[in-house]
Amino acid sequence: MLYNMNLTDISPAIALTPLDGRYHQQTAPLVEYLSEPALNRERMRVEVEWMILLANGFEGNGFKTIVPGIKPLTDEEQAFLRAIPEDFGAEGIAQHAAHEAVTHHDVKAVEYYIDDQLDKAAETLGHETQLTELKTLVHFACTSEDINNLSIARCVKNGIENVWLPGAQAIVDHLAEKAEEYRDKAMLSLTHGQPATPTTLGKELAVYVYRLSRQLNKVRNQEYLGKINGATGTFGAHLAACPDVDWVAVSREFVTNRMGLTWNPLTTQIESHDWQAELYGTISHTNRILHNLCVDVWMYISRGVFAQVPVKGATGSSTMPHKVNPIRFENAEANLEISCSLLDTLSATLVESRWQRDLTDSTTQRNIGSALGYSVLALNNLMGGLNSIHPNDIAIQAELDANWEVLGEPIQTAMRACELAGLPGMDKPYEKVKELMRGHEISQDAVERFIDEQSFDEATAARLKALTPATYTGVASRLVDFAR
DSSP states (O other), X not given: OOOSSOGGGSSSOOOSSTTTTTTHHHHGGGHHHXXXXXXXXXXXXXXXXXXXXXXXXXXXXXXXXXXXXXXXXXXXXXXXXXXXXXXXXXXXXXXXXXXXXXXXXXXXXXXXXXXXXXXXXXXXXXXXXXXXXXXXXXXTTOXXXXXXXXXXXXXXXXXXXXXXXXXXXXXHHHHHHHHHXXXXXXXXXXXXXXXXXXXXXXXXXXXXXXXXXXXXXXXXXXXXXXXXXXXXXXXXXXXXXXTTSOHHHHHHHIIIXXXXXXXXXXXXXXXXXXXXXXXXXXXXXXXXXXXXXXXXXXXXXXXXXXXXXXXXXXXXXXXXXXXXXXXXXXXXXXXXXXXXXXXXXXXXXXXOOSTTOOSHHHHHHTTHXXXXXXXXXXXXXXXXXXXXXXXXXXXXXXXXXXXXXXXXXXXXXXXXXXXXXXXXXXXXXXHHHHHHHTTSOOOHHHHHHHHHHSOOOHHHHHHHHHOOTTTOOTTHHHHGGGOO
């Protein structure tokens, strides 16, 4: 089909995915860590920090220059190098893109970009500097994956710690606050969709606090592994160039203390990505717990347990003006499902590589931002939904008052205890209660008459007759204290 206007001709370019279009405002914080320019900026950080280490050494080697023939960098020269990634903005992005258009290699384009900046060192510093002669130190003894694995690990770590984790923790904190607030608010349970032993709204929210807190603790304790050991993980080129250097110690120092990651001593050309599979598996699991929460709250709204606060001016339905649709929870469900599908694919794909290296991980890892982006979008939707609901006390109480049959459980259990204690006339307690209550609407009077008809001792009878569906909640209120 031909159109008068091609959307591809419009500038600025129209986003293809909703993460960069319709939902850009909600997912934009991840751009700082998981976009292509963010990755290139991190690559530059890795490259310049490697140069500084090679030139200035570290405590473990007495701060001696590692590569012979170069002098230790002055504080001013180190600051110049570290400013390269810090100043990487729109102009730098365009300059890097121009190099990549020629090299067709993103990491090589980073190397050339740093070379460009070194050419400006003397002019910027206002005096001669050895930096203009150190282009050969850029990317020294490195394979591209040495730079990439460290950069991606740092990008993911920062994205998780600064964006995803705070968003997920905000959900947990909100649920914990509401669990405390509603710890004594009795509500009818449904097991298999049927009226069951009452609980409290706070206890049910606390269940999610407990489940989610376990997963977030796993994320907080996640290792982010990194390596810098050459083309096949053997330090072959390093040793050929500088045979007297303890390159294993240099590698450990760089990954651990300069990059802030966990050193992986044994790899092929690539870092094996097992930590990524672990992390994405945990986030995917968290997504599924959140999905369960969305479904539960959606059904509570449908049942009347929660009421929604209408947003002034918002349209619930295009044809039914009375409706307030639970769209935030539905949107969160969908985005969590998309996130899980991407995270599960990442987890499965990234742990496999043909022999010492293939490139299946390269394009796969470019979708980390999308996988986390849909989760972040879901977190925003879910928080908006949770902030728009409140308990409907009238509906909650009506459900409890309409289901006195749920007291069949404590009555028959008390009958069992009495029978075991030797009280006569307490045989077949389950069957007797079932005959009275299954398939019938039971009133308070009917329950009390049944209790009176049994040979309970006075204290037990009084205890059972004092129960109502609203007070038969066991220690649900106390259990909220175990949420975290």
